Amino acid sequence: MVDVGALRALRSVAALGTLARAAEELGFTASAISQQIKRLEREVGVPVLAPAGRGVVLTPAGRAIVESAPEVFQALERCAEAARSASRGAPRGTLVVAAFSTAIRGLLAPTVGHLSTRCPDLRVDIVEQDPDHALRSVATGAADLALVHDADGLPAVLPGSLTQRHVHTDAGDVVMRREHPLAQREEALTGNDLAGHAWVTSPPGTVCHQWFRRLVADVSGEPDVRHLIDDFSTQLSLVAVSGVIALIPRLARPPLHDGLVARPLRRPPKREVHAAWRRSADASPALRAVLTELDRVPGLTAGGA
Template structure:
C-alpha cells in the first residue's frame, strides 16, 4: 500500500521541481524526501521521477499517481473532519495559516487574542508567503488556510475545484503626509489634480502598491525614493518632503506628526481566504473565518 507521506512528498516534488525545495516545504531533509520517493517506487514497482537538469520531472507513472493524489488527501481530510465533528466540533490541534505580510499585520494579528480565548485548544501557526506560494501550500496540504489578494483589483485567477475561496476584506490605499504638508489642509477626498507637483516615496516597480501609485498619474510623477518597507516610507514622509500611498492593512499608527487623506477614486484590492474543499466542515476553519469576519483592523490615523 502506498504511504501517505511518500505520496505527499511526490506531489510536492512535482510542484516545486527539486527534492531540496520539496524538503524545505515539508520540513524534512532532502535525503529524507529522496528515501520516501524510493519507497514509493518500490511499492508501485516503477520509477516515478526522472532527472532533468538540476531538477527532476515526473515519469508517466509518477504523473498518474500525482493526478490521483487529490482524491486520496480529500478522503483522509474528510475522515479527520468527521472525527472532529463527533467531538462536538471543538477546534483543536495545530492550524497552519499562510498569508502576505500586510494581511498578517492588519487581519490576523488583531484577532489572535480573541481566537485564543474562544478556542484554547487551537494552536495557530502563521507563515508569510506571497499569494501564489500560499495557494500552492494550501493545495499541497502544507497549510490549512491562505490569505491572498487579487493583485491590483484584477479578477482573481480561477481556483482548482479542490479549493474554496471567500472574500474577507477590501483593502484601500490612502495618502499619508506630514501634518504640515499643503495637501493636509485641503478638503477630502483628494483628486488627481490635487496631487500634481508633489514629491513621493513609493514601493519599487513590480509591487502591487507601485501599480496602484502609477495609476494615479497621467504624467510622470516626482518620485524621490523607492522603498519597499512601509514603516521606512513613513519615516521619510515624516520629514515633510514627500507623501506616500499606503494600503490601510499596511499602515501602522501614524502618531501626531502624520495624517492620512482618502482619495476620490482610491485603489483597492480584495483579500480572500482560501482552503481545501474537503475541509469545508473543519471547526478550525469556521472559527478562524468567524474571527476574521468580526475582527478590527490595526490601522489608525
C-alpha cells in the same frame, strides 16, 4: 499500501520541479524526500521520477499517481474532520495559515489575539507567503488556510481542490505630515491634486507601485519620486522627517503618530482579499473558528492620525 507522506512528497516534487525545493516547502531535507520517493517506488513497483537536467520530471506512472492524489488527501481529511466533529465541536489543535505580509498585520494579528481567548485549545501558526505560494501550500497540505489578494485586478488562480470566500477589500490612502498643504483638504483627493508633490513609494514590481503608477497616470509630467522603499514603516518615517507623501494600503498602515494624517482618494486603488482552503476541510471546527473571527475584524477607515 501507499505511504501518505511519500505521496505528499511526490506531489510537491511534481509542483516544484526539484527535490530540494520540495524539501524546503515540506520542512524536510532533500535526502529525506528522496528516501520517501524511493519507498513509494518500491510500493508501486515502478519508477515515478526521471532526471531532467538539474531537476526531475514525473514518469507516466508518477503522473498517474499525482493526478489521483487529491482524491486520496480529500478522503483522508474528510475522515479526520468527521471524527473531530463527532467527538467535540470545540476548535483545537494547530491550524497553519499562509498569508501575505499586510494581511498578517491587518487581519491575522487581531484574529489570533481574539482567538487566544475564545479558543484556548486552538493554536494558529502563520507563515508569510505570496498568494501563489500560499495557494500551493494549502493545495499540498503544507498549510490549512491561505489569505490571498488579486494581482493588479486579476484574481489568483484557484486550484480545483480549493474553495474561497471574500474577507476584505483593502484600499490605499495618501499619508502626509499634518502641516502639508494637502492635509487641509476636506474632500477626497484626485490625481491632479497630487501633481507637483514629492513621493516615497514602493519599488517597481510591487502591487503598491502599480497602484501608484495608475494614480498618477493622468498627471502631466513625471512624478517626483525621491525614495523607493518596500517597507511601509520606513516609508512613514521618511514622510515624517522629509515632507514627502506616500500611498499606503490600509492593511499595511500602523497607527499614525500625531504628526501624520491619512487622506482618502476619490478613486482609491483597491485589492480584494480572499480566504482559501481545501474543500475537504469544510467541516473543520478550527478552520470555521478562524474564518468567523476574520469576519469580526473591524473595517479599516481612510482618515485619522
